[in-house]
Amino acid sequence: MISLDQNSRDPLYVQIYDSIRRDITENALKPGEKLMPIRKLAESLDVSRNTVENAYAQLLTEGYVTSRSGSGYVVCNVDFSPLSEASVEKDRAAASRKTKQVTSSAAIGQVSPSLTEEGFNGRNAAEHAAARSTKLASLSPSENRAPHAPAIEFDFTYGDRPRGSFPEVAWRKLTGDALFSVDSKANAYGDGLGEMELRAEIARRIHATRGVNCEPEQVVLQAGTQAALGNLLDLFDPMRDGVAIENPGYDGAMAVFRNRGFRITPLPVCPDTTEAQQDAFASSLYASGAKLTFCTPSNQFPLGMTMPLSMRVRLIKWAAERDGYILEDDYCREFRYTERPIPSLQSLDTRNRVIYMGTFSKVLSPALRMSYLVLPPQLLDRWREKFARHYCPVPWLSQKVLYLFMSEGYWDRYTRATMTAYHKRRNLLMECLQHEMGSKIEIFGGTAGLHLLVATHDGRCECELLTAAETAGVRVYPTSGYWMPRHQTDPCGRCVLVGFSSIEPELIPEGVHRLAQAWFPEK
Numbered sequence: 001m002i003s004l005d006q007n008s009r010d011p012l013y014v015q016i017y018d019s020i021r022r023d024i025t026e027n028a029l030k031p032g033e034k035l036m037p038i039r040k041l042a043e044s045l046d047v048s049r050n051t052v053e054n055a056y057a058q059l060l061t062e063g064y065v066t067s068r069s070g071s072g073y074v075v076c077n078v079d080f081s082p083l084s085e086a087s088v089e090k091d092r093a094a095a096s097r098k099t100k101q102v103t104s105s106a107a108i109g110q111v112s113p114s115l116t117e118e119g120f121n122g123r124n125a126a127e128h129a130a131a132r133s134t135k136l137a138s139l140s141p142s143e144n145r146a147p148h149a150p151a152i153e154f155d156f157t158y159g160d161r162p163r164g165s166f167p168e169v170a171w172r173k174l175t176g177d178a179l180f181s182v183d184s185k186a187n188a189y190g191d192g193l194g195e196m197e198l199r200a201e202i203a204r205r206i207h208a209t210r211g212v213n214c215e216p217e218q219v220v221l222q223a224g225t226q227a228a229l230g231n232l233l234d235l236f237d238p239m240r241d242g243v244a245i246e247n248p249g250y251d252g253a254m255a256v257f258r259n260r261g262f263r264i265t266p267l268p269v270c271p272d273t274t275e276a277q278q279d280a281f282a283s284s285l286y287a288s289g290a291k292l293t294f295c296t297p298s299n300q301f302p303l304g305m306t307m308p309l310s311m312r313v314r315l316i317k318w319a320a321e322r323d324g325y326i327l328e329d330d331y332c333r334e335f336r337y338t339e340r341p342i343p344s345l346q347s348l349d350t351r352n353r354v355i356y357m358g359t360f361s362k363v364l365s366p367a368l369r370m371s372y373l374v375l376p377p378q379l380l381d382r383w384r385e386k387f388a389r390h391y392c393p394v395p396w397l398s399q400k401v402l403y404l405f406m407s408e409g410y411w412d413r414y415t416r417a418t419m420t421a422y423h424k425r426r427n428l429l430m431e432c433l434q435h436e437m438g439s440k441i442e443i444f445g446g447t448a449g450l451h452l453l454v455a456t457h458d459g460r461c462e463c464e465l466l467t468a469a470e471t472a473g474v475r476v477y478p479t480s481g482y483w484m485p486r487h488q489t490d491p492c493g494r495c496v497l498v499g500f501s502s503i504e505p506e507l508i509p510e511g512v513h514r515l516a517q518a519w520f521p522e523k
Contacts, residue, residue, distance in 0.1 A: 012045075017054075021059060063309030086185070116301065156499050163423075214356070229327075241290070243293070248303065249295075254484075293325070298330055298332075299449050313348070315345070325355055335449055359481060424505065441458060469515055472514040472517060478497070
């Protein structure tokens, strides 16, 4: 039965969503069972139909229900039993023999077939990285442009913040407040994991906004995502512990794994998250012998889709069975444009198998080099032992100013303004692409994040599209670096990345017009 609290801080639709979600996960609502019609439930709860529609839409987005023509909303067939402790122990015992065999093979240097692809071990990995770097270098510095290419007037980059967007006035004020505060630690070493007041503020916020369950002690401050990954890998053994990563996936993570000598297994993902695709992902994962899986469940990078609930449950089941860990990179958690943010994968984890990773780069500035990990208790103990004599890599002053920025309300106001600005940029970019090129192109992503992927229906390759764009003074970006070798046959492999995080809105229409002329010149 749904009970609403009019005095709760949670909106009514969230309370309805939470109640139904709980009934589904506890099997009070069974797979295939229909939800009450929207109008009937709205009348019974004395709320508007829009309130119920919003609750049902969120359940649909997260994969708890499906919408069938003529049947309304129906509970999906997702088995939540793997999240229970009894089921996990049973599955782990059944899988123990196979796990030992995989570990033994890795220990004596035998590598499973999925790990012997070109570019993922030893010298081939280094050669592939060098080749990729050479290719990408030709696209970044202006002096490396093709001969006679015009200057780049329209740069659709990804990740950088717009000029003038940093909250300089507030940051300068808070810096002074921090330096002259009575509790200033400008003359002392701080906690090696980070200042507790900032860690507590982060823990509070990610629980409220992302459902992350943790204590402040579990939050570890780091100097950027790649630095965090590098330190985390020190808790694992490259000779024994493999790493699995989405394919395509974040090339910055791939570089860290490769440079540290870890075996890498690609896990196939695609925009259409069908049951067959999920089976292929799970099969690759179980066959990998990996100890750590890197993924972006809330906004897959670079394709932009959300990992289905059923696949999230299977991931946690794998980690519990194989004594593995899931590294959840929640890199763009603030920016969702068409639906309410969905809870993190970590919020489903009852076995402490998920390492949650967040960053401040996308909202504030990548130049600040501040990120954090939320470690499960057993890994936190290993971290404390490994880094017992290390100091926090983030300066005390940066931590203090960020804490004040958050606790005094600046963060909320700034994030709302940033979200509004990015939403407008995203809408304008999509409108211009549709207006200028329409049915000639296909767009992937756009519901979240700071970029779109664009491919032409005539099948042109990435290099052709990049070269044509550059001759028109427009810079879009390659995606081949996100794909592992021998895995670039998917149609998304023909895409280029078109970002909107940095370009000024007034430049977008003309930039897209130039792009359309370059790709589809009038004959």
